[in-house]
Amino acid sequence: MPELPDLQAFRHNLEKKLLHQQLKTITVKNSKKLAVAEKTLQSALEGQKLKEIQRVGKELHFVFQNGHVLGMHLMLHGKLYFFEHQNKEKYTIAELLFGNGTGLAITDFQGSANIALDPAEKTAPDALSDDFNENYLKTQLSKKKTGIKKFLLDQKQVLGIGNAYADDILWYARISPFSICNKIPAAKVKALLSAIKHILREAEKKILKSNPDIVHGEVRDFMLVHNAKLKESPGGAAIHKDTGGGRKTYYTDEQELFE
């Protein structure tokens, strides 16, 4: 379910409960998407202390003392649950038990969420990293003739932006989602970059403020245009909906089209 701000909030709350704890056991319930044997995973991670949890794009990376990393991707519908004694969740992918008695289950009714041992390094920069800057964005956009929304969702270009936040980002930058990448003028590229950083950072703050202990679920009630209940943007313009690729795009006439 989650996008970058949700995952950022989850990361925060997972660390709050699990940082420096020893991983007692890890059990795989659904190994369809797991590339290594369960035993390999267990011997790499069990007994190790959790050093930190990073968010890399839409993945969470549990970094352990011995350098091994447990990667998690929640995909569309994955959820994390804390449990005390026994995990009672349906659709469990894997369970982790920590030294302080806290259990963590990752579930997905679709079976698409997945874990990985030592996930491959990503080539694209994370949307909130310093490597994702004006220079990078300008260079990549100049090479592309696709629509800007598609670019923002492309995890080979920038990590962490999903369908919902792409719409709010483009509205905030006043750029039409159908604008062609290499036709967007320099000043607007700059506006786009600051919109990305601003929208994503603000969303994390809002999520944590209203749901201080969140590790799953969605908070989307503050979204500016990507919200089925809204008729108008904050500027009072009618919100248009465009369906394509099974995902919806919400936008208004306030957004300039470059083509």
Add this chain to the structure above:
DNA sequence: AATACTGTTACGGT
């Protein structure tokens, strides 16, 4: 009861 739905990959076609 009705409606909307956040990610990614595989596939066929252009």
Add this chain to the structure above:
DNA sequence: AACCGTAACAGTAT
């Protein structure tokens, strides 16, 4: 080769 659109995954949340 690059790119595009669609289906599939199988339900959940309100």
